[in-house]
Amino acid sequence: MLDQKDLRPKDLGRPDEQLIKLETYNLMPLLPPYDKPGMQPPFTEPKPAWREKYCASLDGFIGLDTLTRPQTKEEEDEFVRKFISGLEKIFTDANNGILEPLLLSFEYCAKCNTCSEACHIYKAAGDNELYRPIFRSEVLRKIFKKYFTKSGKLLGGFVGADIDVNWETIARLGELAYRCNLDRRCAQTCPLGLDNSILSKEIRKIFSQELGIAPTPLHNKGTMLQLKTGSSTGLTKPAFLDTLEFLEEDTEEKYGIKLKFPVDKKGADILVLHNAGEFIAWPENPVAFAILMNEAGLNWTLSSEMMGYDSVNYGLWYDDYQAKQIALSQMKAAKALGVNRIIVGECGHAHKASIVAGDRMAYGDAKVNVESCLPLLWDLVQSKTLKFDPSRNNFPVTLHDPCNVVRQMGIVEPQRNVLREICPQFREMTPHGVDNYCCGGGSGFAIMNSQNFPQFRDNVASRMKFNQILGAFQGKMEDTSLVKYICAPCSNCKGAMRAILEHFEATEKFNLQYGGLVELMVNALVSMKKPFFEFLE
Numbered sequence: 001m002l003d004q005k006d007l008r009p010k011d012l013g014r015p016d017e018q019l020i021k022l023e024t025y026n027l028m029p030l031l032p033p034y035d036k037p038g039m040q041p042p043f044t045e046p047k048p049a050w051r052e053k054y055c056a057s058l059d060g061f062i063g064l065d066t067l068t069r070p071q072t073k074e075e076e077d078e079f080v081r082k083f084i085s086g087l088e089k090i091f092t093d094a095n096n097g098i099l100e101p102l103l104l105s106f107e108y109c110a111k112c113n114t115c116s117e118a119c120h121i122y123k124a125a126g127d128n129e130l131y132r133p134i135f136r137s138e139v140l141r142k143i144f145k146k147y148f149t150k151s152g153k154l155l156g157g158f159v160g161a162d163i164d165v166n167w168e169t170i171a172r173l174g175e176l177a178y179r180c181n182l183d184r185r186c187a188q189t190c191p192l193g194l195d196n197s198i199l200s201k202e203i204r205k206i207f208s209q210e211l212g213i214a215p216t217p218l219h220n221k222g223t224m225l226q227l228k229t230g231s232s233t234g235l236t237k238p239a240f241l242d243t244l245e246f247l248e249e250d251t252e253e254k255y256g257i258k259l260k261f262p263v264d265k266k267g268a269d270i271l272v273l274h275n276a277g278e279f280i281a282w283p284e285n286p287v288a289f290a291i292l293m294n295e296a297g298l299n300w301t302l303s304s305e306m307m308g309y310d311s312v313n314y315g316l317w318y319d320d321y322q323a324k325q326i327a328l329s330q331m332k333a334a335k336a337l338g339v340n341r342i343i344v345g346e347c348g349h350a351h352k353a354s355i356v357a358g359d360r361m362a363y364g365d366a367k368v369n370v371e372s373c374l375p376l377l378w379d380l381v382q383s384k385t386l387k388f389d390p391s392r393n394n395f396p397v398t399l400h401d402p403c404n405v406v407r408q409m410g411i412v413e414p415q416r417n418v419l420r421e422i423c424p425q426f427r428e429m430t431p432h433g434v435d436n437y438c439c440g441g442g443s444g445f446a447i448m449n450s451q452n453f454p455q456f457r458d459n460v461a462s463r464m465k466f467n468q469i470l471g472a473f474q475g476k477m478e479d480t481s482l483v484k485y486i487c488a489p490c491s492n493c494k495g496a497m498r499a500i501l502e503h504f505e506a507t508e509k510f511n512l513q514y515g516g517l518v519e520l521m522v523n524a525l526v527s528m529k530k531p532f533f534e535f536l537e
Contacts, residue, residue: 440461
């Protein structure tokens with residue numbers, strides 16, 4: 001096993017041995033009260049059977065649970081051939097929607113390492129070379145030079161193509177592509193505006209589209225389930241309608257509100273598109289949306305048609321073909337209702353998938369205008385359409401900025417304007433806004449629970465975010481009677497928050513709570529007869 005400081009991109013081609021091993025004492029220190037011994041769960045070794053079946057030789061963690069070792073030399077050769085074929089395609093396919101920034105990022109990196117200081121995973125891992133943003137990019141460059149340049153073919157190691165290319169090399173590179181949250185903080189920091197996350201995404205795409213390899217939670221339990229049932233959670237249309245009926249009854253029983261979800265309302269102004277996971281994991285979020293929109297008198301609806309009640313688009317993270325299928329199906333559901341616009345609920349990756357990526361996938365009459373919910377929510381507050389009593393939210397509140405909302409789309413102020421109005425003890429994380437750090441659940445990590453991957457997510461990928469949370473509540477953490485609320489207006493980010501708080505037992509020990517923005521708005525409504533949050537009762 002190599003010392004992490006001695007690790008070089010060419011080492012991905014070394015014989016079958018684990019390149020590095022992470023230990024909690026080598027990671028970035030956490031703020032109080034988690035700076036004390038015994039406050040951090042340790043890493044555990046991967047099972048021997050996992051090492052035999054999967055690629056655990058990168059860092060001991062397994063993210064690609066469908067990547068299994070070949071049984072014959074012929075299988076290994078075919079695996080390498082397909083990867084090289086896919087590598088050629090991503091640079092020559094005119095239909096690749098990010099071809100120009102991909103080429104620029106591939107060709108013009110000055111290796112100044114400015115991106116490294118901006119990367120939460122690199123810093124959280126104790127400045128570990130393996131997780132430096134340009135490390136995986138440089139591996140890809142070496143492979144490309146070896147196969148697609150004359151000098152690389154003839155001179156090899158003399159021109160930067162000094163890497164052995166075999167199953168282990170490519171498998172490790174595939175795993176390494178899933179040690180990046182694709183949060184694009186590196187691109188924002190780069191003096192040349194180059195984007196290493198694009199290269200990570202393209203590696204994932206080669207694995208999926210050429211090799212048929214993607215994490216089971218993203219592809220089989222996500223995309224395929226969504227295309228089959230209409231929802232990435234498996235929530236079918238009858239089950240969705242039953243869920244809405246249950247939530248209506250439950251809301252009346254709990255809060256005395258006769259709630260009605262409008263469904264399949266033709267010609268409505270707004271189709272609200274939620275992450276289907278909200279209806280199962282965080283039903284208080286779509287309930288809160290419905291309460292606000294009904295009280296504001298908005299003309300809105302939900303769709304019960306295929307893909308019309310699920311804003312998820314996991315293909316965005318690993319497979320362009322899958323992403324397009326889902327994006328067009330969502331547009332089709334909106335078009336069938338004749339709505340004027342789609343409002344995307346509190347889901348960051350859905351913002352990017354539907355508003356940014358989806359906008360390039362649908363053309364002409366197939367397109368429906370798609371907007372974020374956040375400016376709409378701020379409009380409801382500043383216009384005095386709704387009446388609020390901020391004293392009902394008189395507990396410390398901090399805001400997590402979802403990367404795809406803030407850094408990707410520049411929607412920075414509406415959500416914090418709302419919090420300034422309705423939360424007297426609102427405080428910012430450091431840094432925040434476009435400089436925020438990823439929650440650690442981005443690009444699929446929040447739902448990737450195969451083998452031991454959650455240990456990497458919770459201990460490393462989410463470590464910087466947890467430190468930001470601790471920093472925001474410094475001076476309040478030890479008061480266990482005091483609710484401390486993390487506002488995370490994104491389903492994916494809430495999944496990461498749930499995992500972080502469970503991993504560090506932070507809710508049980510220090511009363512850290514999490515949820516969305518609309519729940520805080522409803523809790524502060526003058527019309528509410530009791531607290532909307534159960535933890536306030």
